[in-house]
Amino acid sequence: MSAATAPPTGLSEPEFTLSPADFERIRQLIYQRAGISLHAGKQAMVYSRLSRRLRETGYSSFADYLSWLERASGAGGEAEWQEFVNCLTTNLTAFFREEHHFHALVDDLKARASRPIRLWCNAASTGEEPYSLAMTVAETLGLSAQVKIVCSDIDTKVLATAQRGVYAADARGLSPERLKRHFMRGTGGNSGFVRVKPELARFIDFRSFNLMSPSWSALGEPFDLVFCRNVMIYFDNPTQRRVLERIHAATTPGALLYVGHSENFTESRDLFRLRGKTIYERV
Numbered sequence: 001m002s003a004a005t006a007p008p009t010g011l012s013e014p015e016f017t018l019s020p021a022d023f024e025r026i027r028q029l030i031y032q033r034a035g036i037s038l039h040a041g042k043q044a045m046v047y048s049r050l051s052r053r054l055r056e057t058g059y060s061s062f063a064d065y066l067s068w069l070e071r072a073s074g075a076g077g078e079a080e081w082q083e084f085v086n087c088l089t090t091n092l093t094a095f096f097r098e099e100h101h102f103h104a105l106v107d108d109l110k111a112r113a114s115r116p117i118r119l120w121c122n123a124a125s126t127g128e129e130p131y132s133l134a135m136t137v138a139e140t141l142g143l144s145a146q147v148k149i150v151c152s153d154i155d156t157k158v159l160a161t162a163q164r165g166v167y168a169a170d171a172r173g174l175s176p177e178r179l180k181r182h183f184m185r186g187t188g189g190n191s192g193f194v195r196v197k198p199e200l201a202r203f204i205d206f207r208s209f210n211l212m213s214p215s216w217s218a219l220g221e222p223f224d225l226v227f228c229r230n231v232m233i234y235f236d237n238p239t240q241r242r243v244l245e246r247i248h249a250a251t252t253p254g255a256l257l258y259v260g261h262s263e264n265f266t267e268s269r270d271l272f273r274l275r276g277k278t279i280y281e282r283v
Helices: 020-034 040-057 062-071 074-088 100-111 128-141 156-164 176-182 237-249
Strands: 117-121 147-153 166-168 183-185 193-196 204-208 223-228 251-259 272-276 279-282
Touching: 020 040, 020 062, 020 074, 040 062, 040 074, 062 074, 074 156, 100 128, 100 223, 100 251, 117 128, 128 147, 128 176, 128 204, 147 156, 156 204, 176 183, 223 237, 237 251
Parallel strands: 117 147, 117 223, 147 204, 223 251
Antiparallel strands: 166 193, 183 193, 251 279, 272 279
16 A cells, blocks of 8 residues: 555555545645645645545545536635635644743833834634734733734634634643633633633734735735744745745834744845844844
8 A cells, every 4th residue: 555545544444545646736736725835745644634525525536526626616616725725734833832932022012112013923823822912912011002913824714713712721821820811711511611801802803814815915004023933834945935025025124023943034134134032023
């Protein structure tokens, strides 16, 4: 049994066959649609995630599903393309993940507190990062701070979770003090869960956005601070460069770009120069 056709776990025969040609089509489609570069070792992940979509749509082969997807048009077609993208995006997040960024953000917010601040989190996922940003704003500048946090993600399903703002009360990264200050505890059937308080959620504007979109005008005015963490690792070098150029164009002079711990953009020093640990300043 080849690696391309093997099920992701166990020794049983796969329900579907993922041929090398199917996998290559998927690689090309997700790259064109979302800029994601899937390497050759991702067959098992692709099988696991897309096979669920085949069951839901009633297709018996990847080849037939992909042909249908490529022909899809109109509102229904766009909806299926979104499902395809949702299946193949990765969402790993936690409250106050890579905590040093939030310590640095305190100083960066204070330095800009004399005027309205626009902050962009462009991988909102299920909301832990956006609400961590909002908590940092509230704790640093107060709930009346003139700060707008635009939070976007290409995956509409995780974005819906983020907008609900409901989490397990024992979610990693939330201290008892922050739970009490920023969340409401559920009761009855919602016991064990917490919801973000409205006064914190008011900082955030959630929206679906694809970094590969030909137009970024929908994002509005330029940003002062950008959290783009653990996003570029899914892009190849040319795509990374294009996104960095567009972030540069969408930010104010001296804006700061916070990136993931494994991301390094020193080759784009004409756009952003390293200012601190995984924090870059717009040139």
